[in-house]
Amino acid sequence: MSTNETTSTASTETPAAESTKKEAGTIVDIIFDLGTEWATYGLGLAKTALEQGAKTLEKLASSIDTLKKQLASKA
Numbered sequence: 001m002s003t004n005e006t007t008s009t010a011s012t013e014t015p016a017a018e019s020t021k022k023e024a025g026t027i028v029d030i031i032f033d034l035g036t037e038w039a040t041y042g043l044g045l046a047k048t049a050l051e052q053g054a055k056t057l058e059k060l061a062s063s064i065d066t067l068k069k070q071l072a073s074k075a
Helices: 002-074
Strands: none
Touching: none
């Protein structure tokens, strides 16, 4: 009987251990997915910031060109 008891105890613990591993895998998956979402969000913000910076630099370059032309016409 002790052999049967050991076997039944071991078989009872195995599904629990598998369940714990699945939960741990699920938690890891959730954390990984969350990290991926934050990275995607951050990259989107970086893209927007770079685009805005490029537009600002274009306007600045245009203003400098206008100033250059004004100075050249007065000289």
